[in-house]
Amino acid sequence: MVQPTSKSSDSSQGPATADTQATTPGSVSRRGALKTLVLGASSLAATGTLPGLGGYVQAQSAAPIRIGFQVHRTGIGAAYGRWYDRTSRAAVAKINAEGGINGRPVELIAEDDGTDPKRGAEVVEKFVNRHHCDVGFGTLFSHVVIGSSPRAGELKLPYFVVSEGHHVASGKLNRYTLQPGITDVRSQVQAMAPFVSSTLGKKVTMLYSDFAFGHDHRDFFTDAIAAQGGEVIATIPIPPTETAFTKYFPKIPRSTEVIYHVLVGPAVLTFVKEMGEFFGPSSPAIFGFIDSLEAVDIASPGLEFLEGSHFWEGHPRYAQADQSEYDKAYRKAVGVDENGASVSDSRDVSTYAHMFGCWETLHVIKAGMQACDYQGPADRAKLVEAVESIDKMPHSMEHPQGAKIFNGKTHQVFGHQYISKVEQSRLNLVHTTSIEDTFYPDEVDYTTRTL
Amino acid sequence: MEFGPHLILALLEGSVTAAVLALTAAGLAIVFGMLRVVNVAHGEFFMLGAVFAWFVTSGLSELANVPPAPAFLCALIVAPIATGAVAALADRLVLSRIGYDPERTIVATIGLLYVLQQLTLMTYGPEARPVEAPFNTRIALPWFEQGSDGWALYWPWGFGTTSYKLFVIGAAAGLLIILWLLLRHTRLGLVMRATQQDRDMASAFGIRVNRVYAMVFGLGAALAALGAVLVVPIQQAHYLMGGDPLLMSFIVVIIGGLGSVAGTVVAAIMIGLADGVVSVFFSATLAKIIATIAVALVLVFRPHGLFGRRSA
Numbered sequence: 001m002v003q004p005t006s007k008s009s010d011s012s013q014g015p016a017t018a019d020t021q022a023t024t025p026g027s028v029s030r031r032g033a034l035k036t037l038v039l040g041a042s043s044l045a046a047t048g049t050l051p052g053l054g055g056y057v058q059a060q061s062a063a064p065i066r067i068g069f070q071v072h073r074t075g076i077g078a079a080y081g082r083w084y085d086r087t088s089r090a091a092v093a094k095i096n097a098e099g100g101i102n103g104r105p106v107e108l109i110a111e112d113d114g115t116d117p118k119r120g121a122e123v124v125e126k127f128v129n130r131h132h133c134d135v136g137f138g139t140l141f142s143h144v145v146i147g148s149s150p151r152a153g154e155l156k157l158p159y160f161v162v163s164e165g166h167h168v169a170s171g172k173l174n175r176y177t178l179q180p181g182i183t184d185v186r187s188q189v190q191a192m193a194p195f196v197s198s199t200l201g202k203k204v205t206m207l208y209s210d211f212a213f214g215h216d217h218r219d220f221f222t223d224a225i226a227a228q229g230g231e232v233i234a235t236i237p238i239p240p241t242e243t244a245f246t247k248y249f250p251k252i253p254r255s256t257e258v259i260y261h262v263l264v265g266p267a268v269l270t271f272v273k274e275m276g277e278f279f280g281p282s283s284p285a286i287f288g289f290i291d292s293l294e295a296v297d298i299a300s301p302g303l304e305f306l307e308g309s310h311f312w313e314g315h316p317r318y319a320q321a322d323q324s325e326y327d328k329a330y331r332k333a334v335g336v337d338e339n340g341a342s343v344s345d346s347r348d349v350s351t352y353a354h355m356f357g358c359w360e361t362l363h364v365i366k367a368g369m370q371a372c373d374y375q376g377p378a379d380r381a382k383l384v385e386a387v388e389s390i391d392k393m394p395h396s397m398e399h400p401q402g403a404k405i406f407n408g409k410t411h412q413v414f415g416h417q418y419i420s421k422v423e424q425s426r427l428n429l430v431h432t433t434s435i436e437d438t439f440y441p442d443e444v445d446y447t448t449r450t451l
Numbered sequence: 452m453e454f455g456p457h458l459i460l461a462l463l464e465g466s467v468t469a470a471v472l473a474l475t476a477a478g479l480a481i482v483f484g485m486l487r488v489v490n491v492a493h494g495e496f497f498m499l500g501a502v503f504a505w506f507v508t509s510g511l512s513e514l515a516n517v518p519p520a521p522a523f524l525c526a527l528i529v530a531p532i533a534t535g536a537v538a539a540l541a542d543r544l545v546l547s548r549i550g551y552d553p554e555r556t557i558v559a560t561i562g563l564l565y566v567l568q569q570l571t572l573m574t575y576g577p578e579a580r581p582v583e584a585p586f587n588t589r590i591a592l593p594w595f596e597q598g599s600d601g602w603a604l605y606w607p608w609g610f611g612t613t614s615y616k617l618f619v620i621g622a623a624a625g626l627l628i629i630l631w632l633l634l635r636h637t638r639l640g641l642v643m644r645a646t647q648q649d650r651d652m653a654s655a656f657g658i659r660v661n662r663v664y665a666m667v668f669g670l671g672a673a674l675a676a677l678g679a680v681l682v683v684p685i686q687q688a689h690y691l692m693g694g695d696p697l698l699m700s701f702i703v704v705i706i707g708g709l710g711s712v713a714g715t716v717v718a719a720i721m722i723g724l725a726d727g728v729v730s731v732f733f734s735a736t737l738a739k740i741i742a743t744i745a746v747a748l749v750l751v752f753r754p755h756g757l758f759g760r761r762s763a
Contacts, residue, residue, distance in 0.1 A: 248735075
C-alpha cells in the first residue's frame with residue numbers, strides 16, 4: 001500500500017507560524033530534506049515535546065497519512081461541522097507546511113455522518129474498509145460518538161473525538177477512542193459550580209438538551225452545586241430538535257435564583273429569544289453554556305436581555321485585551337476575526353468555544369505518530385500507546401486554547417475553562433479556572449484493556 | 452406558575468401553533484382534494500417559504516436598508532409566490548408526466564422532498580437564520596387574586612405574550628377567510644371545483660385542466676409558504692424545518708377528512724390547542740403521541756375523517 005521513496009517533504013521547525021498554504025511534498029531536493037530533518041529532530045529534542053525520542057528516522061514513505069474526518073456536514077450539528085471542517089483544514093495546512101508527519105503529508109478524508117449515530121458507525125467502517133485511513137477523527141455530538149465508537153474499537157481504528165461528552169472518561173467506550181483535544185462536560189461543570197454559587201445564586205433551575213450531552217450536564221452539575229451548598233431545584237429537558245420553547249418556561253419554579261441553560265441544535269437562537277420574552281424585565285440570574293449560542297451573533301435582535309448574564313466558554317470567542325500570540329495566529333490561520341466571525345463574512349459566526357479541539361487534536365495525532373514512528377495501519381496500536389503516554393501539553397501554537405494535561409488512563413484531556421460576561425453585546429472574560437479545578441477521580445483505566 | 456395563567460399561556464401558545472398549522476394543512480388538503488396527490492414534499496414547501504423570506508428580508512435590509520416591517524411585508528408577498536412557482540414547475544416537470552398516478556406521485560414527491568432539501572442545503576447552507584419580526588413588543592398579562600382587601604390585579608412572573616404572536620393568529624384567520632372566499636366566490640374557485648368534480652367535462656368546456664392542476668399545486672405550496680413566513684420571525688429558517696409541519700399537516704388532514712378544507716381548519720385548531728395545552732402541562736413528546744393516537748382512532752372508526760364525505 002505504501003511505496004518506499006527517497007523523497008521527503010519540506011520541514012520548517014521554528015516559531016510556528018499559522019500558514020494556511022499547504023506545500024506540495026516531494027518537491028525538495030534530497031539534500032534539503034535531510035538538512036531539515038536533522039533540524040527538525042534536534043529542535044524537537046530541544047523543546048522536549050518528545051522526551052526520550054532517540055530515533056527520529058527518515059520517512060519510509062511519502063504516501064499521505066490519511067485521517068478519516070467524520071464531520072457533521074448535515075443534520076442538527078451542521079453549523080458546528082462547517083467550522084470543525086475549516087479549523088481542521090487550517091490545522092492540516094499548517095502541519096503540512098511544517099513538513100507533515102514523519103516526513104509524510106497529511107490528508108483529510110471527510111465523510112458526512114448527518115449527525116446521526118447509525119450513519120456515524122457506517123462512516124467509521126468506510127474509513128477502514130474503503131478509504132484505508134490511518135485514524136478516525138473529529139466527531140462532536142455525543143450520541144454519534146457513542147454510536148460510532150464501538151465499531152472503531154472492533155476495527156481497531158484509533159478514533160479521536162472532539163466531543164466534550166463525558167462518555168470517554170466514564171469508561172463507557174474502548175481503548176481505541178480518545179479525547180485529547182477538548183475537555184469533558186464533567187470537568188467543565190465542576191469548575192463552573194463554585195462561580196455560579198458564589199456569584200449568581202444557590203437555587204438553580206437547569207434547562208438542557210435531552211440527550212447524553214445534556215444528561216452529563218444535569219448529573220454532574222447537580223452534584224457539583226450541592227458540594228458548594230447550592231441546589232438544583234428543577235431540571236427541564238428539551239429535545240434537541242425542538243423549535244418552540246415558550247411551553248417549557250412555565251415549569252421554572254418561582255424560587256429560582258439562577259437559570260442554567262445548555263442547549264444545542266439549530267433553534268438555539270429561538271430558545272434564548274423566547275426565554276427573554278418569557279421573563280421580561282424580571283429575570284433571575286442567567287448562566288449559560290455558550291453551546292446555547294454557538295454560531296449565533298450575540299448582537300442579534302431579541303438578545304438584548306442577555307446583557308449582564310454569564311457564559312461558559314471553551315475558548316473566548318471575542319479577542320480579549322490579553323490575547324495570546326497563539327490565539328492571534330490561530331484566528332488568522334482559521335480565518336476568524338476578533339469578534340469570532342469569519343473574516344470574509346461578519347455574519348458567519350464561528351463555533352469558537354469548541355473548534356479549537358480539532359486543531360489541538362490533529363496536533364496530538366501528529367505528536368503521537370512522531371513519538372511511535374508511525375508507518376502505517378499496522379502501527380495503530382503503537383499510536384494509541386504513544387498518545388496514552390502524553391502528559392503535559394504547554395500553551396503553544398499546537399494548543400492555542402491554553403495549557404492542558406492529558407490523562408492516558410481515562411483518555412481524556414483537562415484544561416482551563418473560561419467564564420465571560422455579556423457587556424455591550426460582547427463576551428468579556430471575567431474568570432479563568434485552573435486546570436486543577438477540573439480534576440476528578442479516574443473512573444476507568446483504559447490502559448489495562450487489550451489492544 | 453398558577454393554574455389560571457398557566458392554562459391561558461398554554462392556550463396562547465396552542466393558538467399560534469394552530470394558526471400556522473391551519474394554513475399549512477389547508478394547502479395539503481386542497482392538493483389532495485383536487486389532484487388526489489399525497490404531497491410528501493409539502494413540508495419542504497413550508498421550508499422554502501421560510502428560506503425565501505430570509506432571502507427577501509435580509510437582501511432588502513442589506514442592499515437597500517429597508518426597515519424590518521416593510522421588508523417583512525414584502526416577504527409575505529414574494530415568498531409564497533416564489534414557492535408556488537417552484538411547485539407549479541414541479542407539477543409541470545414531474546407530476547403531470549406521471550399522470551397524477553397515486554402511487555407514483557408519492558414516490559415522486561418523496562424524491563422532490565430530497566431534491567428541495569439538498570438544494571437548500573447547497574445554496575442557503577446548514578444554519579438556522581433569523582428573520583426580524585416587523586414588530587415585537589412583549590405584552591405582560593395581568594391576573595387577579597383575592598387579597599386581604601378583595602380582588603386585585605397583579606402581573607405574574609412569565610405571564611405574557613408578544614404582539615407578533617397575536618398578529619400571527621389574526622393574520623392566519625384573515626388569510627383563511629380570503630382562501631374561503633377565493634374557493635367559493637371567484638371564477639378561479641369555480642374553475643378549480645369544476646375540474647375536481649369532472650375533469651373531462653371541464654376540459655370539454657374549454658378549461659385548460661393542466662393549467663388548473665399546476666395552479667392548484669402551486670396554491671397548496673403557497674399556503675404552506677405563507678404559514679412559514681408568518682412563523683419564521685418566531686422560529687428560524689432552517690433546511691430541515693419541514694419535517695414537523697409535514698407530520699402535523701398529515702395528522703390534521705386525516706382527522707379533518709381528506710380533502711375537506713373546512714374540516715382541516717377545525718382539526719388544526721383542535722390539534723394545535725391540544726398540542727399547546729399538553730406540551731405546556733406535560734411534555735411535548737406526549738402531545739405528539741396523543742395526536743398520532745388520534746389519527747389511528749380516526750382511521751379505525753371514521754376512515755373518511757371527522758368532516759370528510761364518505762366518498763372522499
